[in-house]
Amino acid sequence: MLEKINSHIWGVGLISLLLITGIIYTFKLRFIQFRSFPYVLKSMKNGENKGQFRTVCMSLGTAMGTGNITGVASAISIGGAGAVMWMWISAFLGMATVYAENSLSAIYSDKKVRGTMAYIEKGLKSRHLAGFFAFCCLLASFGMGGMVQINTLSESVINCTGISPFFLAIILFSLIFLIICGGAKRIGTASQILLPFATVLYTILCIIAITKFRDRLPSVLSQIIKEAFGVKQAAGGISGYTLSKAVSAGIRRGVFSNEAGLGSSPILHSSSQNADCGVMQGMSSMLEVFIDTMLCCTLTALVILCASEDNTVRTAFFHVTGGKTDIFLAVIMSVFSLCTVIGWFYCGETAFRYFFKNSKAFFFAFVFSLTASLGAIFKAESIWTLSDIFNGLMAFPNLLALLMLIKHVKRE
Numbered sequence: 152m153l154e155k156i157n158s159h160i161w162g163v164g165l166i167s168l169l170l171i172t173g174i175i176y177t178f179k180l181r182f183i184q185f186r187s188f189p190y191v192l193k194s195m196k197n198g199e200n201k202g203q204f205r206t207v208c209m210s211l212g213t214a215m216g217t218g219n220i221t222g223v224a225s226a227i228s229i230g231g232a233g234a235v236m237w238m239w240i241s242a243f244l245g246m247a248t249v250y251a252e253n254s255l256s257a258i259y260s261d262k263k264v265r266g267t268m269a270y271i272e273k274g275l276k277s278r279h280l281a282g283f284f285a286f287c288c289l290l291a292s293f294g295m296g297g298m299v300q301i302n303t304l305s306e307s308v309i310n311c312t313g314i315s316p317f318f319l320a321i322i323l324f325s326l327i328f329l330i331i332c333g334g335a336k337r338i339g340t341a342s343q344i345l346l347p348f349a350t351v352l353y354t355i356l357c358i359i360a361i362t363k364f365r366d367r368l369p370s371v372l373s374q375i376i377k378e379a380f381g382v383k384q385a386a387g388g389i390s391g392y393t394l395s396k397a398v399s400a401g402i403r404r405g406v407f408s409n410e411a412g413l414g415s416s417p418i419l420h421s422s423s424q425n426a427d428c429g430v431m432q433g434m435s436s437m438l439e440v441f442i443d444t445m446l447c448c449t450l451t452a453l454v455i456l457c458a459s460e461d462n463t464v465r466t467a468f469f470h471v472t473g474g475k476t477d478i479f480l481a482v483i484m485s486v487f488s489l490c491t492v493i494g495w496f497y498c499g500e501t502a503f504r505y506f507f508k509n510s511k512a513f514f515f516a517f518v519f520s521l522t523a524s525l526g527a528i529f530k531a532e533s534i535w536t537l538s539d540i541f542n543g544l545m546a547f548p549n550l551l552a553l554l555m556l557i558k559h560v561k562r563e
Contacts, residue, residue: 153536160543169412172550173244176251179561183437184246190434219443219487220464221303223451228462232371233378235452242444245411249440250433251553251560256417257432258559266418267549268505274556280548284414285502287544292502293522295538296495301526302534304488311481316528324524326489331496331516338493349486350447356479357450359471364457371456411440413542414549418498430563492523 177184226234255270264272264281267288272281305319330341361368410416416439420432451464458467469476496519503515526534553560 153540157536157539157543160540165543165546168550169241169248169546170244172412172553173241173248175554175557176247176560177244179557180247180250183250183434184243190430219447220451220484223448224455224462224464227452227455231378232374232452232456233380235375235449235456236379238444238448238452242411242440242448245444246437246440248553249411249416249436251557252412252414252417252549253420253432253436254430254560254563255552255556256421257428258563260417260421263508264505265421266501267414267552268502269421270417270556271548271552274559275552280551282505284545284548285505287541288414288418288502289499289506291538291541291545292495292499293519294534295542296499297492297519297523298526298529298534299538300488300491300495301523302530304485305527307477307481307484311477320524320527323527324520327492327496327523328516328520330493331500331520332513338497341493342490345486346490349483349490350442352479353447353483354450356468356471357454360454360458360467361450363470367457368453371453374456375452412550412553413545415495415498415545418501419494421501422497 223235223238226238230237252267255274256266259269259273260266261269268281268285271284272278275281301323304323305316308314308319309316331338416436417432420436454464454467455462458470460466465476465480468479472479496516499519500512500515504512
């Protein structure tokens with residue numbers, strides 16, 4: 152039943168809405184994707200914006216979870232190599248969408264209401280719709296942001312070390328609780344330390360594997376383009392169903408990876424010391440989508456297509472690291488998962504405060520840490536599906552607000 156509900160939510164309607172919103176903003180903002188990077192890099196070097204890199208790492212850590220590895224492998228398994236091209240297209244359009252999200256957040260946020268809830272409540276003047284978004288965000292933080300990530304982390308660590316799941320859950324509870332009790336600053340600092348290390352390590356391993364099988368690279372790139380637009384299918388007399396699977400899998404996994412359009416990015420960027428600068432937050436978030444999907448997910452896809460016989464990163468890395476593959480993957484998956492967990496905590500806490508403004512954050516931090524750590528003990532198949540459902544439900548009110556408030560983004 153859950154799978155059926157999920158397939159309806161993430162059907163043609165939502166995928167089309169995500170694409171249409173991205174296309175509209177791409178043209179309205181005059182292809183801002185090509186003009187953002189020099190400004191962002193220059194601004195983050197500026198001493199006045201020294202805290203912006205911390206915000207970028209926290210937001211990027213939320214997006215760069217296990218979806219960058221297992222999600223890409225899943226997309227290729229479902230939709231073939233063509234799904235990679237549609238991940239790129241969704242990321243390109245998503246860069247304009249995420250710029251709009253953060254621009255609106257800067258316009259409407261204040262000390263009482265921040266992020267996506269702010270522009271839905273004040274821009275659309277609908278507290279009920281903002282409450283619906285916050286409710287879905289809260290539940291998604293426990294599921295996709297907590298248990299699912301820790302479940303994936305624990306599988307890698309247990310496979311590598313043989314540690315007891317119960318003992319691992321205690322360690323993870325203590326670690327998560329220690330970090331998130333420090334608030335947005337400590338969460339950002341932890342991401343700032345951990346994420347670059349794991350990203351550089353993962354990038355180096357991917358480049359080595361691709362270089363080792365570089366003779367396959369031209370044919371892989373050709374395969375991605377042909378399968379993305381149905382050239383191979385048409386030549387083989389295959390129906391359009393195969394092409395539709397590539398489109399659906401690529402766009403869904405691309406959105407799951409970079410979260411553009413879901414509304415999580417404005418919540419995270421609302422913690423920045425420059426949160427009132429919509430241009431800065433919008434362009435920084437575009438850089439995050441580019442790094443997440445266009446770089447990291449692309450590396451994963453090329454590694455799988457060039458060097459793996461079973462569509463897994465583990466098999467591809469085995470050609471590089473041999474018997475130490477499980478150790479390297481355990482380290483990388485642990486850091487990516489942990490950064491996602493602590494980033495999603497901030498999203499969940501912000502949604503929690505939307506309903507219970509006078510409640511102390513300590514209670515929510517304890518419950519979140521406990522729930523997330525249980526992912527090391529229990530299986531999370533149903534949690535995956537529920538999380539997908541709530542992620543999809545987050546997107547509907549957010550995209551509605553983006554389309555209704557487009558004139559404010561254009562003016563800003």
